[in-house]
Amino acid sequence: MSHEILTLGGLNNKLLEGNYDHCIDWLENGLHVLDAKVAADFFNLLWDIWNNRNNLVFNGKGDAAGKVWKKVKTLSDDFKIYNITYPPVIPLILANKKWMKPPIGYVKINFDADISNSGVGYGVIAKDSDGFVIGGCYGFKDKQLDVNWAKMEAFVESLKLTATLNVPSTIFESDSSNLVKKFNN
Numbered sequence: 001m002s003h004e005i006l007t008l009g010g011l012n013n014k015l016l017e018g019n020y021d022h023c024i025d026w027l028e029n030g031l032h033v034l035d036a037k038v039a040a041d042f043f044n045l046l047w048d049i050w051n052n053r054n055n056l057v058f059n060g061k062g063d064a065a066g067k068v069w070k071k072v073k074t075l076s077d078d079f080k081i082y083n084i085t086y087p088p089v090i091p092l093i094l095a096n097k098k099w100m101k102p103p104i105g106y107v108k109i110n111f112d113a114d115i116s117n118s119g120v121g122y123g124v125i126a127k128d129s130d131g132f133v134i135g136g137c138y139g140f141k142d143k144q145l146d147v148n149w150a151k152m153e154a155f156v157e158s159l160k161l162t163a164t165l166n167v168p169s170t171i172f173e174s175d176s177s178n179l180v181k182k183f184n185n
Contacts, residue, residue: 031090039089045072104129107167111174113147113154120145122154124161135165151176 020026034042048068056062063071102108106129113122120143125136137157145153151174162170174180 028090032092034089041072041076044075045069048072099131101131102127102129102171106169106171107134107162107165108171108173109158109162111151111154111158111172112176113150115145115147115150119143120150120153122150122157124154124158126161126165126167135161137161148176148178151179155179 018026018029020029030042031039048071052062052068099110107126109124109126111122111124113120115121120141121139122141123136123138126134128134137160139157141153155172155174158172
């Protein structure tokens with residue numbers, strides 16, 4: 001029902017599609033896109049969806065998706081809280097995501113992993129200071145892990161690759177902030 005109401009409201013599929021482990025992650029993603037006035041509309045809509053759900057669960061009667069949407073739209077129009085000229089609540093932070101070569105004499109090992117219902121996939125690649133690939137590996141492990149442990153598995157595989165390549169100076173690179181924090185502390 002919630003998806004139907006949000007779709008009726010014309011909410012961008014970018015916010016409706018995706019796989020989120022926690023509701024707060026979905027909300028945070030939405031706040032990177034919505035400005036302050038639209039975010040107020042959005043939370044008003046979520047509040048009405050929640051109230052409609054509670055009426056259905058506890059009183060056995062809930063409104064149709066179209067009726068919930070019309071109620072929220074009327075409230076928004078009455079208070080004129082829809083305005084897309086304001087910046088997003090949580091601004092996007094643009095960062096240079098370009099791969100940087102390691103210093104001369106070093107090898108940079110990039111590793112990553114992802115999880116699915118059927119297991120863990122990982123990939124590791126090693127590049128020298130000229131940016132040439134000197135080794136790599138990838139694989140799939142048939143076990144269930146959360147994403148942090150999956151990244152740790154990829155790190156273990158990158159250590160194995162480093163030992164195989166026999167490189168004296170290595171820089172490890174990952175997009176896992178949790179893993180990086182653990183090793184930097």
